Amino acid sequence: MTNTEASGSDVGTRVRGMVERAIQRGVKGFQYATSGPAKVGLTPKTTLYGRGTLQLYHYTPLVDELYRVPVLMVMATTNKAFVFDLLPGQSMVEFLLKRGFDVFVVDWNPPAPEERGLKLEDYTQDFIPTCIRKVQQETGQPDVSVIGYCMGGVLSLIYAATHVDGPLKNLVCLTTPVDWKQMGLTTVWNDERYFDVDRVADTLGIIPADFIRQMFEMQKPAQRLAGQLRVSEQMWNDEFVRSYRAFERWGDETLPLAGEYMRQTTKELGWGNKLFTGELVVGGREAKLKNVKVPLLSVVAEHDHLAPRDSTKPLLDLVGSNDKEEILLKGGHVSLIAGPSAIGRMWPRLERWLAVRST
Amino acid sequence: MANNGPPDPAATFRELVTTWERNINSLANQVMGTESFSRMMQEMQRMQLALQQATSEAMGRRLAAMNMPTREDIIRLAEKIGDVDRRLAHIEAALEGNAVPAAETAPRTGRPRTRQPPAEYLSPNNQNKETPR
Numbered sequence: 001m002t003n004t005e006a007s008g009s010d011v012g013t014r015v016r017g018m019v020e021r022a023i024q025r026g027v028k029g030f031q032y033a034t035s036g037p038a039k040v041g042l043t044p045k046t047t048l049y050g051r052g053t054l055q056l057y058h059y060t061p062l063v064d065e066l067y068r069v070p071v072l073m074v075m076a077t078t079n080k081a082f083v084f085d086l087l088p089g090q091s092m093v094e095f096l097l098k099r100g101f102d103v104f105v106v107d108w109n110p111p112a113p114e115e116r117g118l119k120l121e122d123y124t125q126d127f128i129p130t131c132i133r134k135v136q137q138e139t140g141q142p143d144v145s146v147i148g149y150c151m152g153g154v155l156s157l158i159y160a161a162t163h164v165d166g167p168l169k170n171l172v173c174l175t176t177p178v179d180w181k182q183m184g185l186t187t188v189w190n191d192e193r194y195f196d197v198d199r200v201a202d203t204l205g206i207i208p209a210d211f212i213r214q215m216f217e218m219q220k221p222a223q224r225l226a227g228q229l230r231v232s233e234q235m236w237n238d239e240f241v242r243s244y245r246a247f248e249r250w251g252d253e254t255l256p257l258a259g260e261y262m263r264q265t266t267k268e269l270g271w272g273n274k275l276f277t278g279e280l281v282v283g284g285r286e287a288k289l290k291n292v293k294v295p296l297l298s299v300v301a302e303h304d305h306l307a308p309r310d311s312t313k314p315l316l317d318l319v320g321s322n323d324k325e326e327i328l329l330k331g332g333h334v335s336l337i338a339g340p341s342a343i344g345r346m347w348p349r350l351e352r353w354l355a356v357r358s359t
Numbered sequence: 360m361a362n363n364g365p366p367d368p369a370a371t372f373r374e375l376v377t378t379w380e381r382n383i384n385s386l387a388n389q390v391m392g393t394e395s396f397s398r399m400m401q402e403m404q405r406m407q408l409a410l411q412q413a414t415s416e417a418m419g420r421r422l423a424a425m426n427m428p429t430r431e432d433i434i435r436l437a438e439k440i441g442d443v444d445r446r447l448a449h450i451e452a453a454l455e456g457n458a459v460p461a462a463e464t465a466p467r468t469g470r471p472r473t474r475q476p477p478a479e480y481l482s483p484n485n486q487n488k489e490t491p492r
Contacts, residue, residue: 061470067476114440
């Protein structure tokens with residue numbers, strides 16, 4: 001075969017492929033437009049406990065022999081926990097279950113109007129301790145490992161710092177900011193000279209989900225449209241579309257926040273930067289990070305725009321743990337826990353770290 | 360080896376989208392990362408909240424005139440029920456605290472908790488050492 005013939009054959013193959021994909025785009029685009037929301041969070045689970053905004057799930061173990069220490073994952077208060085269990089094959093929960101962990105997850109319902117007064121005290125001195133106690137009862141084990149994501153990591157850190165004799169065995173902080181003066185655009189927008197958080201909390205009571213979502217989306221204003229353009233081109237690719245829709249649903253289901261909680265986090269953590277300075281007091285207890293003595297793993301993303309690198313970097317220097325480690329990975333705030341970087345890099349390293357500390 | 364075939368329009372499109380997204384985000388962040396933008400954004404928010412508050416107060420006065428509970432009244436009632444719920448949870452916690460320690464209770468998950476990490480995980484050379492600090 002001559003070069004010209006081979007080249008002609010390549011062009012033919014490519015053109016045929018392009019035409020096939022164009023047809024697929026049309027057919028699947030119609031299905032996309034007419035189908036309901038993505039099916040997420042499919043790993044079997046039971047609701048172990050619920051009270052107001054708080055939900056505690058227990059996932060059904062997938063192997064016969066478990067590690068002794070159960071794992072409790074704490075979701076950020078602004079989003080639903082199904083990002084931990086996005087899709088089969090793209091689920092951190094499923095991954096840990098298959099590796100022999102007994103997995104529990106703290107999820108949040110939208111706070112009801114009467115929960116507008118919830119504070120850090122409720123989350124760190126009531127909700128997390130209650131869930132840990134429920135996990136102890138369910139498993140019969142005296143200690144529990146906690147994995148906190150983003151603000152869930154902050155709450156877990158405050159819990160750990162205020163429960164030094166508590167049953168915490170290991171603490172994993174995923175994209176957890178501690179230096180709140182380094183939070184990028186969030187720091188600029190929440191400038192205390194201009195941001196009247198008292199007025200926002202007093203007027204709204206519950207901060208609407210749209211308000212929170214806009215704050216997130218404004219930080220990457222082109223992201224949504226770029227995503228839609230990408231998915232329109234990739235419409236022939238079922239796996240890509242499935243993953244895109246799951247992430248899209250997760251972003252759309254941003255949660256409202258209790259006004260009092262927002263007021264407190266803005267003033268104490270944002271303006272006062274008290275988690276970083278060690279001046280934070282929650283429920284009458286000092287939440288100094290040097291009180292955290294349990295083995296600690298911090299997993300951070302290189303291109304995280306919500307918890308930028310400078311805000312997560314000081315964690316290891318601030319905690320009192322002897323056994324501590326940081327894993328810095330490529331990726332962003334969400335892809336770190338549920339994207340390709342998570343599947344290929346983060347989950348295996350997390351599992352390895354936890355496994356040797358869970359017997 | 361260089362690809363001598365015709366350009367792939369889909370790949371070109373993806374690259375264009377990525378470049379466009381990066382540029383727009385970068386430009387927007389420059390604009391929105393300024394003090395003047397922050398001041399303007401918060402000023403707009405203040406006006407919106409003032410309007411919302413005025414509407415809510417006017418509605419509250421009308422409902423009071425009709426001898427009907429306002430949203431605020433209902434929320435206060437629900438808060439009181441929430442308080443009772445919280446107290447019950449604390450009583451439950453206290454009772455559980457007085458019961459046998461967690462370690463001595465029979466676990467409901469009836470699978471053996473004897474799993475050991477694979478041997479290679481225990482080797483110091485195979486720990487997470489890629490980004491030590």
